[in-house]
Amino acid sequence: MLTPSQIDAAISQNWERQIEWLRTLTQFPSERGLEGPCQDWIAGSFRERGWNVDRYMLSDVAMSTLPGYSPVTDTDYEKAVQVVAAIRAPKPVGRSLILQGHVDVVPTGPLEMWSHAPYGGEIVDGKLYGRGTCDMKSGVAAMVFALDALRTAGYLPGSDVYVQTVTEEESTGNGALSTLARGYRANACLIPEPTGLRIGRGQIGVMWFRLSVKGIPAHVVDSDQGTNAILSTYRLIEALQAFTLELNDRVKSHPWYSKLSSPINFNPGKIRGGDWASSTPAWCELDCRIAVLPGTPLDVFRQEIIDVVMKAAAADPFLAANPPEVIWNGFQADDYILEPGGEFETAVRAAHLATTGQDAEDWLITGVTDSRFYGRYYDIPSLCYGARGLRAHGFDEYVELESVRQTTRVIADFIQRWCGLRAI
Template identity: 35%
Template sequence: MNQEQRIMQWIDGHREEILSFLQQLIRIPSVNPWFFDEPAPSKEKDLQEFLLRKLSGLGASTELWEPVADDLKPYEGMAGYYPGRDFTGRPNLAATFEPDAKGKSLLLFGHIDVVMAGSKWTVDPFEGKIADGKMYGRGTVDMKGGVAAMIMAIEAVVRSGFKPKGPVVVGTVVDEEAGGMGALDFIHHGYRTDACILTEPTSLTIAPLCRGILWGKIKVQGRSGHIEMPQADWKDGGAVDAIKKARYLLGRLDRLNEEWAVRKTHPYLSIPCQVHVAQLNAGEYPTSFANEAEIVFNAQYLPSERDEKLVGGNVKKELTDFLAAAAKEDPWLSEHPPEIEWLVDADCAETDASHPFVQTCVRSLKAIGEEGKIEGLGFHTDMGWPVNVGIPTVNFGPGDPSLAHHSDEFTPVDEVIQAVKMIAKTIVDWCGVEEA
């Protein structure tokens, strides 16, 4: 029996242990404190300490530390930096197997924070119930399923009697769900490898690309007036309906999206970048024209569009210029121009699909009986900072990403097992293994 067969046999023989480990992660509700109106103790530390004990027990050298926002000030204006953010009780964790080995190194990377459970669950969101081949729970998809898979993959190698010929670093970080400062801090801390698997959910496809995401709020000014009464021309002090002006801008956004649908595409993305309107807020009374309106939007951008700080400044300018041009064509808006308030800029990244590491991952996936499909992710992941410092990175993990943050979030348990096998196979093929 060769090395790979021994490792795969171990995984098949420890299926229940693998799923039990994921359940243990689900049962520690490591909800990012950003989701609470009032300060609440985070369980992120509890989860990281649980993982530290697990990884130390497998023989890894471990480091647990709390990010310090002031230490990251040199990254101001770049992805993941938020001044003054408090990480007390919210540590990052790194565990390194065979740190002095001379072979190619690999980072297995993931975040352990989750969004709050929310409402309308039909099962306990923090139990990890298994039914009909699916495990339910907050984080089964995003992304404790992937974290469990990557840790159990290195355990499969170690428990099968092998050690990697190159360093394998397991990195688990906090704060991805609120901007990615944990990943920035991990890279700032100095961890570097020859390649990285970020175990975000991909439904077991290889995703060497994620899109950037901009959240913004367009503020449209009007002038209040009695909605049931005749109004003078706005130049003479009459009312101006901010909702009507917002509708005009929405029409212009529709035209912009038609252009983007042709121009902002990528061969590994199934849908083009668009400016999606997510919220409309306007009006004060049923008897008054709206004094102001807000259009809250989500706009996506491609890695090729990043600015000099590796974020979405170029697309911000494009949208600001678009808004100014649209306003000039409307007499009221030309004198009362709408403004954009930027809320979030979540970065993006891409690794060339022809890179040897990407192709290694594809071969590993095919070797366990999967298609080995390559496709991009339409949403942000933490892959930006590894790529920014020269680490070729792919996203790969169990679970359908469209189910992330849903009530009754679930991952097929067979996908978790397949993810363990693929990652273990990649350790064998990329790093190499030898008898311990």
């Protein structure tokens, strides 16, 4: 087994190249539907390493009937490139592993609100700035260069390793699901999301939905003869906010999420409506995100949302006769917890301890990651472990480069503990 100093020396030898690789990765504006060039660059980088690469589109994979699939209404899966690289061991000596990261990023928002160009890859005071640097291109770089470090030290993994870069993590998770539908399996899955060097053992469920609300157009001077679909939508928002308070009271009995304050969040994230400033709007659409109460089946929770919306609509004379439509158009994600004590987590914790000299802390996310697919649906233990950064999804997102180095060390050490090593 390689010592921590040997692993560190190998990482140091590749460190400048790793930073430049991450900077290049950051400079791809890989927002939803635009990930293709980024994924093609990654596929080429993997081929240069001699890895066998499977590049395919989400449209190539039948998965709509699989557990965990989320419906899609507004993106073209014929352009959604996925990449899986296989590093196979002819005579496995350890256990197999999936290393997975996502390359899709959320929109930047107004560019003038950024102090550093969102796709510039600028480094200031040991921090790399840019959309996706923290969430989670830094993790992709760490898992790739952890394998590079082992090779620099003269070794390959002793068992099969699949290196996966997927899309749709920020909207459905269907990219991760596609790899499973395509047949990729292993004894464990490590996802280097930015956990701040903590063990990400759990995630809450998440649900996206759209409220489609009608109104009656009228000139503003005769607005009492019409109805305002936008204002009607706000009444529904207030009902869902009250529902969220109720859910946070109910979650207090959960063995894990009761430890957090208000883990159930509701977000009215995108609104559009109306056709003319001097007419009462005849339509409004609101895209929403809400956390799913842990332990609640998705179909049960969907019905609870419908009930809340329809009860609020019933109090409005127009909506009572013209009820809003609830459209499920993205995440339909179950919660997931990796219970303590398994060999997989033990190996990750041992690698963290060897690297940092400290026991790893737990991390529960009130959002969603791809780990649910492996651990909940396919009986592949999965957890997240990654770098430290701030402002994911916000302006001036950044990752601390020293934490990327530490993450790379931990992943490399974990690979040798989990997969074993074979000399080149």
